Amino acid sequence: MPNQQEAPLCFTCGTKMRPAGSCFVCEGCGSTQSMLQFVELTREMMKPSYVGDINFLLPQLSKSAELITMEWLDYMFDYGTRLFVALDNDKIVGTVLLAAPMVIFVGQKDWIEDVVVDQSYRRRGIATALMEMAHKVSRERGAKSVNLTSNPDRGGARQMYGDMGYELRDTGVFRLMLLPK
Numbered sequence: 001m002p003n004q005q006e007a008p009l010c011f012t013c014g015t016k017m018r019p020a021g022s023c024f025v026c027e028g029c030g031s032t033q034s035m036l037q038f039v040e041l042t043r044e045m046m047k048p049s050y051v052g053d054i055n056f057l058l059p060q061l062s063k064s065a066e067l068i069t070m071e072w073l074d075y076m077f078d079y080g081t082r083l084f085v086a087l088d089n090d091k092i093v094g095t096v097l098l099a100a101p102m103v104i105f106v107g108q109k110d111w112i113e114d115v116v117v118d119q120s121y122r123r124r125g126i127a128t129a130l131m132e133m134a135h136k137v138s139r140e141r142g143a144k145s146v147n148l149t150s151n152p153d154r155g156g157a158r159q160m161y162g163d164m165g166y167e168l169r170d171t172g173v174f175r176l177m178l179l180p181k
């Protein structure tokens with residue numbers, strides 16, 4: 001059973017909303033808001049519409065992002081990548097990926113990638129909820145730390161990571177391109 005969003009505060013008047021069927025309704029002003037579901041998607045659950053949803057989100061993460069295919073998702077799952085999504089009426093509106101663990105001398109390190117929430121769903125706690133799902137899996141599988149990189153331009157994301165307890169390390173990230181960009 002997928003996790004469901006806790007009743008949010010109304011965007012219009014700030015009153016705590018209450019669940020009503022597949023949405024939340026505000027007792028103050030009567031506004032409604034769809035109920036999101038937070039799910040780990042597996043290979044078996046994948047379908048073409050999800051690939052389309054992810055391809056709608058990726059350019060919101062990076063203008064140069066290449067679009068994905070079902071085959072690429074299969075390849076990711078083969079490598080042990082875990083995919084956490086927020087669904088609104090079965091449409092993916094946010095993603096967090098937990099990459100396969102790095103198992104090295106100092107222990108097991110995990111990496112989070114592809115944190116993105118559709119523009120019109122931001123500041124509703126979606127990325128935070130997805131990150132927490134990834135942290136739980138990471139903790140359960142014995143990782144010592146969860147790591148990620150975030151460009152200095154990404155003020156909102158960096159604020160969020162800081163609020164969650166991530167610390168900025170001064171180790172530079174070096175990259176050697178093995179294929180032309």
Ligand SMILES: CC(C)(COP(=O)(O)OP(=O)(O)OC[C@H]1O[C@@H](n2cnc3c(N)ncnc32)[C@H](O)[C@@H]1OP(=O)(O)O)[C@@H](O)C(=O)NCCC(=O)NCCS
Nearest residue numbers: 061115116117122123124125126127128150156157159160
């Ligand atoms: C960064 C991003 C994933 C955040 O998603 P989100 O679902 O809106 O995040 P949340 O609602 O969980 O935010 C949690 C907290 O993070 C901080 N935060 C998030 N976005 C922020 C912004 N734009 N400006 C300032 N603080 C921000 C706030 O403290 C926020 O809490 P608040 O809303 O109660 O103030 C989303 O803005 C996004 O997709 N941005 C473009 C892609 C990107 O930068 N990804 C990160 C790659 S490293």
